[in-house]
Amino acid sequence: MNETELIQRLTASLPTNDSVRVGAGDDCAVLDLALPGQWLLFKTDAVVEGVHFTAATEPEKIGRKALARALSDIAAMAGTPTHALVTVGLPDMNSPERIEAIYRGMTTLAQQHGVAIVGGETTTTPVLTLSIALLGTVPPARCVRRAGSQSGDAIFVTGQLGGSLHGRHLDFEPRLSQARWLAEHFLPHAMIDLSDGLASDLRHLLDASHCGAELLTPAIPISDTLRQAARQTPSSKPPLLAALTDGEDYELLFTIAPRQAVPLLDAWKQAFADLRLSCIGRITAKPGITLRDRDGVRPFTAHGYVHFQKS
Amino acid sequence: MNETELIQRLTASLPTNDSVRVGAGDDCAVLDLALPGQWLLFKTDAVVEGVHFTAATEPEKIGRKALARALSDIAAMAGTPTHALVTVGLPDMNSPERIEAIYRGMTTLAQQHGVAIVGGETTTTPVLTLSIALLGTVPPARCVRRAGSQSGDAIFVTGQLGGSLHGRHLDFEPRLSQARWLAEHFLPHAMIDLSDGLASDLRHLLDASHCGAELLTPAIPISDTLRQAARQTPSSKPPLLAALTDGEDYELLFTIAPRQAVPLLDAWKQAFADLRLSCIGRITAKPGITLRDRDGVRPFTAHGYVHFQKS
Numbered sequence: 001m002n003e004t005e006l007i008q009r010l011t012a013s014l015p016t017n018d019s020v021r022v023g024a025g026d027d028c029a030v031l032d033l034a035l036p037g038q039w040l041l042f043k044t045d046a047v048v049e050g051v052h053f054t055a056a057t058e059p060e061k062i063g064r065k066a067l068a069r070a071l072s073d074i075a076a077m078a079g080t081p082t083h084a085l086v087t088v089g090l091p092d093m094n095s096p097e098r099i100e101a102i103y104r105g106m107t108t109l110a111q112q113h114g115v116a117i118v119g120g121e122t123t124t125t126p127v128l129t130l131s132i133a134l135l136g137t138v139p140p141a142r143c144v145r146r147a148g149s150q151s152g153d154a155i156f157v158t159g160q161l162g163g164s165l166h167g168r169h170l171d172f173e174p175r176l177s178q179a180r181w182l183a184e185h186f187l188p189h190a191m192i193d194l195s196d197g198l199a200s201d202l203r204h205l206l207d208a209s210h211c212g213a214e215l216l217t218p219a220i221p222i223s224d225t226l227r228q229a230a231r232q233t234p235s236s237k238p239p240l241l242a243a244l245t246d247g248e249d250y251e252l253l254f255t256i257a258p259r260q261a262v263p264l265l266d267a268w269k270q271a272f273a274d275l276r277l278s279c280i281g282r283i284t285a286k287p288g289i290t291l292r293d294r295d296g297v298r299p300f301t302a303h304g305y306v307h308f309q310k311s
Numbered sequence: 312m313n314e315t316e317l318i319q320r321l322t323a324s325l326p327t328n329d330s331v332r333v334g335a336g337d338d339c340a341v342l343d344l345a346l347p348g349q350w351l352l353f354k355t356d357a358v359v360e361g362v363h364f365t366a367a368t369e370p371e372k373i374g375r376k377a378l379a380r381a382l383s384d385i386a387a388m389a390g391t392p393t394h395a396l397v398t399v400g401l402p403d404m405n406s407p408e409r410i411e412a413i414y415r416g417m418t419t420l421a422q423q424h425g426v427a428i429v430g431g432e433t434t435t436t437p438v439l440t441l442s443i444a445l446l447g448t449v450p451p452a453r454c455v456r457r458a459g460s461q462s463g464d465a466i467f468v469t470g471q472l473g474g475s476l477h478g479r480h481l482d483f484e485p486r487l488s489q490a491r492w493l494a495e496h497f498l499p500h501a502m503i504d505l506s507d508g509l510a511s512d513l514r515h516l517l518d519a520s521h522c523g524a525e526l527l528t529p530a531i532p533i534s535d536t537l538r539q540a541a542r543q544t545p546s547s548k549p550p551l552l553a554a555l556t557d558g559e560d561y562e563l564l565f566t567i568a569p570r571q572a573v574p575l576l577d578a579w580k581q582a583f584a585d586l587r588l589s590c591i592g593r594i595t596a597k598p599g600i601t602l603r604d605r606d607g608v609r610p611f612t613a614h615g616y617v618h619f620q621k622s
Contacts, residue, residue: 006407007433010414014428015421019393022429029429031394033346033448040344044355044396044444046434082330083342085355087442096317103321110326117325118333118340122318123357126437131398133355133444137344 025208026146027076027192028136039143041079041136045070049127053170059098061170063105066130069195071113071174072250076193077145078183079138081115081176086132089125102130113176142183144254148190149209153255153283156188156264159276161198161251162243163225169248179252181271186264188254199244199300201253202289209255215281215300217293220244244300255283336519337457338387338503339447350454352390352447356381360438364481370409372481374416377441380506382424382485383561387504388456389494390449392426392487397443400436413441424487453494455565459501460520464566464594467499467575469586472509472562473554474536480559490563492582497575499565510555510611512564513600520566526592526611528604531555555611566594 011024021039022030028041047066049055067084074081086106088099103120110117115134158175175193182188192205198220206213217240226239226246236242256264261279268277281292289300322335332350333341339352358377360366378395385392397417399410414431421428426445469486486504493499503516509531517524528551537550537557547553567575572590579588592603600611 006410007431009407010411011431013418014431015418015426016429017393017425017427020427020429023427024430029394029396031429031446033344033349033351033393035344035346038344040446042394042396042429042444042446044398044430044432044442046398046400046432046442048400048434048436051435082328082344083340083353085340085353085444087355087357089357089359089440096320099317100321107324107326114328115326116328116331116334118327118331118342118353119335119355120318120322120325121355121357123359124362125359125440129400129436129440131355131357131442133353133396135342135353 022145027073028079030077030143035137037139038137039140041074041077041138043070043073044131044133045073046129046131048129057170059101060105062128062130063102064109065170066132067106067109068172068174068250070132070134071109071176072193072195074134074136075174075176075179075252076191077138078142078179078191079136080180081113081134081136083116083118083135084110084132086117086120086130088120088122089129089131090122091126091128092124142187144183144188144191146190146192146205146208149205149211149255149283150189150257151211151283151285152258153189154258154261154279155213155215155253155255155281155283157194157198157221157251157253157278157280159249159251160221160223161194161249162239162246163223163229164246164248166225166229168225172250174250175252178272178275182254185267186256186260188256191252191254194249194251194253195247197245197247198249198253199289205253206287206289209283212284212287212289213281214284214290214292214297217291219278219280221276221278258282333456338384339390341388341454346448348450349448350451352385352388352449354381354384355442355444356384357440357442359440368481370412371416373439373441374413375420376481377443378417378420379483379485379561381443381445382420382487383504383506385445385447386485386487386490386563387502388449389453389490389502390447391491392424392445392447394427394429394446395421395443397428397431397441399431399433400440400442401433402437402439403435453498455494455499455502457501457503457516457519460516460522460566460594461500461568462522462594462596463569464500465569465572465590466524466526466564466566466592466594468505468509468532468562468564468589468591470560470562471532471534471587472505472560473550473557474534474540475557475559477536477540479536483561485561486563489583489586493565496578497567497571499567502563502565505560505562505564506558508556508558509560509564510600516564516566517598517600520594523595523598523600524592525595525601525603525608528602530589530591532587532589569593
């Protein structure tokens, strides 16, 4: 049993109640608590030293990243974040100055997005661990889920992909305003934020939507960081493969009706001149991911990266 | 700077907004999101192997305890828990069976209290860590805070205190129904759940209420576990000291107007025949905790337990 299978097994039998609109398996839980005109979004996310940052990472950036990841999940449902709780797990040796700097990084980002931090808890853990619980709201008609893509939909992605671990994973901007704008003007059929990597997160969206995708590989926006790295270190992972499989992009991946694709691109340029938006393929009825380039079409399996390795 | 001072310093400058009725420093955050007739309660709590349980603890009990602690915080504000998110931090070696058993312990308790578990996250941590984020609701007029005790109030505590680490910390019942009954029928001026120990948690309540307390030591309900332990191991911590300072009782401590004390005791016996309720002292205008017994009155300082040690 792998992690995904285990989680599926665990979440299949979780207790629920009438107010739960979306439970486990989407970017946030969605709850109908009879708030006037709003559903409540509920999300937790944890970062751990040695996994999401190192002992050498600047503490402000650790705090910022912990909150930014959770904000990105609220963005993935086109919501507005409102309140956060912070749990800090500490080994004994951590200095108060370091903790204060972690909080500083977190509160600065919280203020930028109007998020109230309404409590904090500390506990003892072997390595520094930050856990964020986040609430948000979304009008029911504008809540975008992972499920909902339809065959023929155009697939879009914001920004540039890959190479985030060179630095961007510590200072990315959660795409909150872009997601709300999308839901207001174009209402995507389905959306997810990219945390595990384009191929993995697209697969999550396809699984939830019960369909497949054909990606146009020349259209995938490969990050400048990746291109530079490839020039400097010719033996590194090929940039296209890295853009497909590197994690921690925290960009939005969404699908819309094909007739909306061109109007969206035009309107986007007006609204967000500084952020690239790329149409990278289309949703297919047939499950699975295929890649199309000038040489033809080939499947991209869960372990499909072998097709791309340099010989 | 000790932990309390650090947290005070960190929480003094947290961002807030208009919907926050109670932020950091109470058992839960209290939010006014315009739910009809309800405020929202928001709480996170984490348990860590080696701190809150051991590698030998039965996994069902680990899961149960993690959720029960958070439920106890909802009880402390007289609320009703509604939705939980679960974060499981795992070292690689944990078996799927163990995780399933942890979830089983958690979901059984969740079902008993009508709590929906609306998502789960796993991450890699050096030792098993469970973090619960919990939502609840409370009618604004029945929300009981730590602040609000008045000079002359009678101080009450449910159950028996001390010796929880002999086993009760793994299977205590969060006092949710009792707290709601109290808020409906007697509306305590202030309430807290006992997690750090009677003396520490009373001090939190007193600090929030800007007053002091005189405890009648013969009235403090010492647990049967402690009395047995004292008989078997005469060198152990004196039972009264243990009842004052042992943590993890998860009982309710609250104060009410003195004229309500006798009616409360009478009504309690009708409502909760199986759970002891003890009046253990009174709130004083003068800050600090004093202990009264047949020999007189003496102060109980933060390190006051030296007064009780056997010579």
